[in-house]
Amino acid sequence: MKVTIKDIATICGVSAGTVDRALNNRTGISEKTKKKILEVAKEMNYQPDYTARSLVMGKTMTIGVILFDLHNRSFAQLLNAIELKARQLGYFVNITLSDKKPESEIDCINYLVNGKVDGIILFTVNKGEQFESYLSKFDIPIITIFNYISEKWEYIGIRERQAMKDAIDYIVSQGYQKFIYISPPLAYLGKSNIYTQEERLNGFYEGLKRNRIHSKPVIIKSSEYIKELENLTFSKNEKAAIVCSTDLYALKVMHYLKKQGVSIPEQVGVMGFDDIDILEYVTPRLTTVKYPIEEIGRRAIESIVNKIDHGDFVPTPLLDYEIIKGESI
Amino acid sequence: MKVTIKDIATICGVSAGTVDRALNNRTGISEKTKKKILEVAKEMNYQPDYTARSLVMGKTMTIGVILFDLHNRSFAQLLNAIELKARQLGYFVNITLSDKKPESEIDCINYLVNGKVDGIILFTVNKGEQFESYLSKFDIPIITIFNYISEKWEYIGIRERQAMKDAIDYIVSQGYQKFIYISPPLAYLGKSNIYTQEERLNGFYEGLKRNRIHSKPVIIKSSEYIKELENLTFSKNEKAAIVCSTDLYALKVMHYLKKQGVSIPEQVGVMGFDDIDILEYVTPRLTTVKYPIEEIGRRAIESIVNKIDHGDFVPTPLLDYEIIKGESI
DNA sequence: CTGAAAGCGCTAACAT
């Protein structure tokens, strides 16, 4: 059924080694035999067996990816970009989902390592010494995205802190003086890796400081954030800006406010972060920070493939963002 | 570096075969040696080499998935469900994206077959005799989802036609007599496989017939459907229902109507299809058909794993849908 | 320029 190099060798009256030389255009073979072998191979529709090649070469041409899940729009966009770029460079993509569970993430890593992937793109929920020493055991390149671990692992992300800081500048420039900040993941502070969320919060504080906002912001860290909003009142004379660490929260907030008959941005302003693609369907257009998510995916692949093929990481500078001025602030 | 069964064999003073017996708890080994081997293996943190195993067993424990892209929410949800179920059953998932291009899909298939995946879950854009004979060459199970090819390939989907038919019943029961149908993919009729879209359209016509709607519906097949809407006027006395073959179109339509100051459903009704998760953020709540997308993913994996392991397809009946009564009709 | 042989790590059939 399956045609192997041996079959081709027999037919062409040469050895397997020669067929290999022809197929992978290595040196040390005459044009004539090479041409013949290639012809026969094509005619028989020869397809190389990647598993066999992997065994001997110790390379599988596949890159493992670990994400939380695909429910968040951004992750799907990210994976889309990753797959595209990877296939373009001749690599497969093995996708595994950690579901934000630290133990589950470890399973994913082991799973991929045993599958002999050539590298891993990791959006981790873990951190700490123990995790780092665990990760250090592996000799394949691991690249982290979004959540930073330490300088020992290549990291690709954006200047989150600066982005949020700038966002605050913009909000203040629109006349807001009162702030509410929503970021449920902060509840996991110390428990799991929420680097990006911490950075955004830091940027928020720095932004307030820079703009000399002295009224204390309300920080909501509960996943029941809508309920917490119910206890607040929104008045026009002291207009509040609800800053959400993610568009998804902002959308939920806007949905709730609309239902309550609170008008945006007349009575209250809402700011998001990410610029997910579904925003184009929602009114009012959410003011948000554009996160170059697909660029991150592409860079991650480029970087890891480069490391696999040439052994060195070309450090990637933090990527830039853009404030999207919508109608909600 | 890497610890192999040979290493373990040497240390335990047994042969590789025996180690294999212990590790994979096969018969013909004493409890005592087995226990010892397992201990040593654990201590040395032995990890089996899947590529080597694949080569000899001819199985890679990975399932290839081919989708259009991940920009559509549903696809991401689907893949999420697929990954979850697959890993649960001990399989990897290799994801490839065809970008809706027939040639690109062929590349994906070849790619996966050469990667020796054990089976393929295929959301195809291709169809026709030539494609079928191409597909027939492969001896791994291929399961089709959404777009049907022929009875030669296992198919998992829902009763789309019936769903749309029932949707029309519901719309008519709400007092609508005039219909506009939007489905841009229909422009590809005859060019690529748009089975689900055709089924939905058929259901639409059947629904009109069953409800004795005689006024001719407007069918919009252009991707510039918003522009086409601009030429239409919406009057309360002859209220029209805009039936969209996908929630995404419906969202765009609603967004456009809201901008035009047309109130939904007072002046015009809008119906979607899919019940994508972002609907919860959009007002008014879109009336739509709930498509059990994750169930399809799980069933696809179950079915293909069953086929791989036991050699037979357990036919899956078409799945059921549910009409979600929102506020837009 | 080409052939022969060894071996990647594991499994499976056959001996002992």
Next chain:
DNA sequence: ATGTTAGCGCTTTCAG
């Protein structure tokens, strides 16, 4: 119950 042997399909020396 355990050891031995022969591959899986390919790449890679080392001879010739």
